[in-house]
Structure formats: C-alpha cells, structure tokens
Amino acid sequence: MGVDIKSYMNPPVLLVIFLIVISLMFIFPVLNMILLGAILAYLIRPVANKIQSKLKFSSISILLAMVAVLVPLILLIAYISYEISSVITSFLASNYYLDLNQFISQLPVDINSINSSINSSASEIGKYLLQYAVNFLSKFLNISLDLFILVCSVFYFVRDGDKCLNFVRDFVPDDSKDFFDNTVESVKDVLRSIFYGHFLTSVIIGIFGAIGYSLLGYPYGIFLGVLTGILQLIPVFGPWPIYWALFFMDIFAGNYPRAIVVLLFGFFLSTIDMYIRPALSSHYAEIHPLILLIGFLSGPLVYGIVGFIVGPLILGITYTVLDNYRKEYLLGDE
Known part of the structure; x- marks a missing residue:
C-alpha cells in the first residue's frame, strides 16, 4: 500500500520544514x-x-x-x-646559511644578477x-x-x-525508538573507539617518541615527539617519516651508531602501535582504516583544521548508523 504524502503535508508540518531549512541556512557557516x-x-x-x-x-x-x-x-x-619559529630562526642564523652565501659567492656567475633576483x-x-x-x-x-x-x-x-x-x-516514531536508542549507543562507541583507539594511542606513542629522541640527544626532542604523535593520528603515515628523516640525517653526518639506534627505535614505535591500538579500542566499535583515512584527508578540505577531528568522526558515525539500519530493518526481516 502506498503512502499518501499529501496527508502528511499539513500546514504545521510545512511550517516546521520551512523553519528547519531557514535555521540550517544560519547554522551551516x-x-x-x-x-x-x-x-x-x-x-x-x-x-x-x-x-x-x-x-x-x-x-x-x-x-x-x-x-x-x-x-x-x-x-x-x-x-x-x-x-x-625557533627552528626557522635557528636555520637562518646557522652556519649552513652562511656557507650557502659563501658558496654562491664563489660561483662563476654574475653576483649582481643573483642579488637582484634575490631582492625581487x-x-x-x-x-x-x-x-x-x-x-x-x-x-x-x-x-x-x-x-x-x-x-x-x-x-x-x-x-x-x-x-x-x-x-x-x-x-521519533514509537516503532523506531529502539533503532534510535541503539544508534545513540553506537555513536558513543564510535567516539570512545576513536578517542581511546586513535587519539590516546597517538598521545602514548608521542610520549615514547619524545623520551626516546631526547635520550638519543636530538635537538627539539620533545617537539619531534609531538610531531610523531600527530603523524600517528593519520592512517598509513604513523611515526616513520620522523625516524627515517633522523636516520638519513645521521647517515649524512657520519653518526652511524645513532642512525642504527634511531631506526631500531622507530621500528619499536611502529610495532607497539599494533598492540596498543587494539588493546584500547577492542571493547568499542571497530572502524575500518579506510574510513579514518578518508576522514583525515578530506575533513580539512571541508572544515579546515577542525576537519582532522570532525572528518573521521562523521564518517565513522555515518558508517555505524548505516550498519545499525542494515541490521535492524534489512537483515532483521530475513
């Protein structure tokens, strides 16, 4: 039996829809x-x-x-x-910058032309x-x-x-209140899963990274740990860009023992993620890594820097709502 939509389109409903649309126009920014x-x-x-x-x-x-x-x-x-800002200031004041100017001055080129280009x-x-x-x-x-x-x-x-x-x-209609309640609980599970399984994991690995890099004698060890924790939030990335960069820096500087140690330490950080993350999020909803990856990468394009948090959460919640609907209304009838 078809549903008579006209019977629902009475003046109060039309007024509510109109006010909701107008309100969303104000809220959207x-x-x-x-x-x-x-x-x-x-x-x-x-x-x-x-x-x-x-x-x-x-x-x-x-x-x-x-x-x-x-x-x-x-x-x-x-x-x-x-x-x-400290790193940029130190770089500009370092000998590398001075050596670069000295190297340019020794080249068989027109210095005045180079200075003009630099000034421009x-x-x-x-x-x-x-x-x-x-x-x-x-x-x-x-x-x-x-x-x-x-x-x-x-x-x-x-x-x-x-x-x-x-x-x-x-x-919510009475026959859908159970679905609504289950969806709310699932959304809470998604929030707990992402917080404990991803944000808290990043904090722990960032702390490990800060301690390790500082003990190895790297300048800005705490800052490197913070960057490690931030990169740990992004699926596929993890801490490897930091410790591989430090490894090659030590190789070029001739500090081979520390290069080997930092590489082993980086492998340790990447490995413990496989144990910490499941241990923290196993009691809550399991979010597929692809959903988080798309959320982290596309979220900032839509919402700016806030999208790093909102993006994966919205996609994770959307997936959970669809999964609950599938189980409640589609598979439940079989």
Missing part, C-alpha cells in the same frame, strides 16, 4: 564549531561530573572541566608554533606576507566568533546534552 563542540562535550562531560560530585555547582564544574581539557590543547598549539623574490615574498597578514586580521572577527560558538557549544552540550537527545527522541 558555524556547523563545524557546533559539531566540534558536541564532540568535545562528550569528552569533557565525565570530567565535569567528577568535579560536580565535589563542588555541587554544575556551571562551575563544567567551566573547570573545560579549562582542564581545552587549556592543554591551546598550550600544545602554542608550543608547536613556538618550536617551528624577497620583495614578492614580503608583499605576500603583508597581504596574508591583512587577510588574517580581516578574518580575526570570524575566528573570534567561531571560538565563542565553540566554547558556548561545549558548555551547553555538557550541561543539556541529555535534554537535547530526549527532545529529538520525542519526534
């Missing part, structure tokens, strides 16, 4: 911040509940939990920016940096607005997340 806020809220909420058990004030507990979770992330970004290039680079700075300042208001929406989203999702779910659940 900041949708990435709202999604990220919901994800962070899920991670912050257990911390807020523990603090609230002692303080008894929900708002203060949530704010303290947000500080405890978000401030380390901000400090990490600041540390990475500081170390990158420097002028173009300066214009580009100035234009970039102007564009950045013009976008500062948008960045501030995004951060404000992110903070507000985290706070209210932590405080009223259950109310939001119950509000949505009231619109």
